[in-house]
Amino acid sequence: MRCALKDLKTLSYKISKKVKIGHTIYLKGNLGTGKTTLSKLIISEIFKKNKKKLPQVTSPTFNIVQYYPVKNKLIIAHYDLYRLKSKLDLENIGLFELEDKVINIIEWPELIKKKNINRIEINLKHTKLKNERDIKIKYFGKTK
Numbered sequence: 001m002r003c004a005l006k007d008l009k010t011l012s013y014k015i016s017k018k019v020k021i022g023h024t025i026y027l028k029g030n031l032g033t034g035k036t037t038l039s040k041l042i043i044s045e046i047f048k049k050n051k052k053k054l055p056q057v058t059s060p061t062f063n064i065v066q067y068y069p070v071k072n073k074l075i076i077a078h079y080d081l082y083r084l085k086s087k088l089d090l091e092n093i094g095l096f097e098l099e100d101k102v103i104n105i106i107e108w109p110e111l112i113k114k115k116n117i118n119r120i121e122i123n124l125k126h127t128k129l130k131n132e133r134d135i136k137i138k139y140f141g142k143t144k
Contacts (some may be wrong), residue, residue: 002137003130004133005132006131008037008038009041011038011041011135012044013045015045016049017135018120019103021074024099024105024118025039025042025104025119026106026109026112026120026121027106027122027124028108028109028110028122030125030126032050032126032131032138033124034124035124036080039059039107045121046070046076052070052071053070056127061083064080064084064093065077065078065093066078075107077098077103079093079095079105081109081112085109086111089111109124116122118140118142118143119141120137120143121138122137123135
């Protein structure tokens, strides 16, 4: 699907309605395709859906993960794996320890080889138009 950047809000609304604790969202794409923007919008929609005040959502580029507690048992873990180089790095950040207890949003998930994850993969790609993206979405496991 072709999507203008302003349409990411509609996409984030649809995705936020599907995800539950134990689900993971993979965001793939080159630099500047809108992965962080889409992450922020999805987090915002989940907070709105739960009638909670949205905290400041920041990119986890330098600290690798940012946690957003929404309510009692609902936590969003927002990862940016851009700087990681190996599977050992994934183990060191504890990515797999909490995967079934939170909603994971993962930018740059290419190092993850685990296939049995309930996930939504969103691939964003630049188009010739500055404010448009080609977006492909695939659902795996219980996210269908």
